[in-house]
Amino acid sequence: GAGVSQSPSNKVTEKGKDVELRCDPISGHTALYWYRQRLGQGLEFLIYFQGNSAPDKSGLPSDRFSAERTGESVSTLTIQRTQQEDSAVYLCASSWGFGETYNEQFFGPGTRLTVL
Amino acid sequence: DAKTTQPPSMDCAEGRAANLPCNHSTISGNEYVYWYRQIHSQGPQYIIHGLKNNETNEMASLIITEDRKSSTLILPHATLRDTAVYYCIVRLLYSGNTPLVFGKGTRLSVIA
Numbered sequence: 001g002a003g004v005s006q007s008p009s010n011k012v013t014e015k016g017k018d019v020e021l022r023c024d025p026i027s028g029h030t031a032l033y034w035y036r037q038r039l040g041q042g043l044e045f046l047i048y049f050q051g052n053s054a055p056d057k058s059g060l061p062s063d064r065f066s067a068e069r070t071g072e073s074v075s076t077l078t079i080q081r082t083q084q085e086d087s088a089v090y091l092c093a094s095s096w097g098f099g100e101t102y103n104e105q106f107f108g109p110g111t112r113l114t115v116l
Numbered sequence: 117d118a119k120t121t122q123p124p125s126m127d128c129a130e131g132r133a134a135n136l137p138c139n140h141s142t143i144s145g146n147e148y149v150y151w152y153r154q155i156h157s158q159g160p161q162y163i164i165h166g167l168k169n170n171e172t173n174e175m176a177s178l179i180i181t182e183d184r185k186s187s188t189l190i191l192p193h194a195t196l197r198d199t200a201v202y203y204c205i206v207r208l209l210y211s212g213n214t215p216l217v218f219g220k221g222t223r224l225s226v227i228a
Contacts, residue, residue: 004159031213042203042218043160050213059215091159095213103213107159 002026004108006092012114013082021077021111025094030072033093033105036061043091049075082115089113120204125223128198134191136222138204141185148207149180151189152216153200160203160218163189194226 005024013019025032034046045059049069060066064082069075079086089112093105121139128134140149150165164171164178166187171178177190191198203221 033215035215035218042220043216045215045217048213048215056215093159104162105160105213105216107161109157110159 004092004094004106006090006108006111008111009109010112010114012116014116015084016081018078018080019082019113021079021090021113023075023077023092023094023108025073025075025092026106028072029094029096029106031095031103031105032069032075033095034067034075034077035091035093036088037091037110038088046077046090079113082113084115087113087115120206120219122202122204122219122222124220125225127225127227128191128194130196130226130228131193134194134198134224134226136189136191136202136204136224137186138189139186140204140206143184143206144208146208149178149184149187150205150207150216151176151178152203152205152218153198154203154221155197155200163202194224196226196228198224199226200224 007022030051032049035043036046037043047067048056064080067077089110091107091110093107095105096103148165148167151163152160153163154160163175164173166178166180180187201221201223203218205216
């Protein structure tokens, strides 16, 4: 079946511009995550959606970052007034959201954002 | 979640077993050990997880010491496609679907 998809695969923007990154999770997955990975670094958690619950925004680095999710499908990560330090690969993952035990997270290929 | 320590890099000859260590000396009784890997320009991929017994699947084996303070991920016959960054993550049993906490991992280079 189809995996997690993200678009665009690459985005180059100028400092100060707004960008929108899209994630299409695996159908039926109720949990959706956004992570950021700077060059040569590990993944940093940004935001997490679980069904109809309020999202966990504890990882968002500033109020320039926001994300929305339509029901249990597509999610959009928006970065306003981009800065050069926002340059990174933005990864989306999804998982089954039922039960207390761990459900494997499936990752998309990421969007590489470059802010000039 | 408990902190993990991994060597920054390792080399392995193609066809040989790759043994990737992970220290998690502060692990608690209800925390699992998970392994993910990230091949260049791709998102992380789940490999295996375990609590205290050794585990094996089609990708790898996970050996956890009796005191659970360390573990080893074993790729029995490494191929060039196994070149990747390998992440060891310790996580509460009942953390459900909360986000994963990634360290810097071990960069494994499989050499022909």
